[in-house]
Amino acid sequence: QNDAKGLAEMARMGWYREAAVKGAENWKTRSMLAARTKLVNLRRDIDNQMRGLCKGLGIVLGKAGSTNLARKVDAVLAEAPDLQDIFAPLVLAQSCLTEQIERFNRQLMAVAKGDQTVRRMMTVPGIGPLTALSFVVTIDNPTRFKHSADVGAYLGLTPRRYQSGEMDRTGRISKRGNHQMRTYLFEAANVLLTVVRRGSALKRWGSKLAKR
Structure with missing residues (x-):
C-alpha cells in the first residue's frame, strides 16, 4: 500500500523517466x-x-x-x-x-x-545490411528523439568536454547504450574513410573530423 502511494505520488509530480518499450x-x-x-x-x-x-x-x-x-x-x-x-x-x-x-x-x-528504411540506409557509403538493420531496430521509433544529437547520446557517442580558461579539450565518448551498435558504426566509418573510393559530402566531413 505504501509503495503504491509512493509510486502514485512520483507519477503526479513527474519524478520519473519514461522508458520506451x-x-x-x-x-x-x-x-x-x-x-x-x-x-x-x-x-x-x-x-x-x-x-x-x-x-x-x-x-x-x-x-x-x-x-x-x-x-x-x-x-x-x-x-x-x-x-x-x-x-x-x-x-x-x-x-x-x-x-x-x-x-x-x-x-x-x-x-x-523486406524493410524499406533499412534499404534506404544501405545507400549510405560504408553502410551494409547488418549496420543498417541494427541501427533501425536500436532506434525503433525515431520520433522519441527531439534532436539528432540525442541519438548520439543514446548510443554512447557523446564525448566529454573539459574547458578551463584557454583550454578546451574533447575527451573520450561516454560508451553508454548499445555496445554492438557502436561497433557497427565504428566499422562503417572505417570502411567509409579507408575503403570507399567514391567521394561524398559524408566522407569529406568524416575526413575533416579525423584530421581535427
Whole structure:
C-alpha cells in the first residue's frame, strides 16, 4: 500500500523517466543480431587459438579469413597427422560455427530486404545490411528523439568536454547504450574513410573530423 502511494505520488509530480518499450518484432531482430555476434566472437577465439598453437610449432598461417584459415590448418594436418587429435576438434567447431553464422546471415538479409528504411540506409557509403538493420531496430521509433544529437547520446557517442580558461579539450565518448551498435558504426566509418573510393559530402566531413 505504501509503495503504491509512493509510486502514485512520483507519477503526479513527474519524478520519473519514461522508458520506451520497443516492439516485439524489433526485439526478435535485435536478439538475432546479438546471437550472431556471439557466434562470430566464438569463431574468432577458435581461430586465434589455432593460430597460437601453430605459431608455437613454428608455423605462421598468415592473414586469412575463417574459411581460408581452416584450409591452411588442413594443409598443416596433411603434413603432420600426429597433430590431428589437437586440431581436428577445433576445425570441426569452427566449421559448425561458420555454418550457423551463415544461417543467421541469410535470415537477417531477408529481414533487411523486406524493410524499406533499412534499404534506404544501405545507400549510405560504408553502410551494409547488418549496420543498417541494427541501427533501425536500436532506434525503433525515431520520433522519441527531439534532436539528432540525442541519438548520439543514446548510443554512447557523446564525448566529454573539459574547458578551463584557454583550454578546451574533447575527451573520450561516454560508451553508454548499445555496445554492438557502436561497433557497427565504428566499422562503417572505417570502411567509409579507408575503403570507399567514391567521394561524398559524408566522407569529406568524416575526413575533416579525423584530421581535427
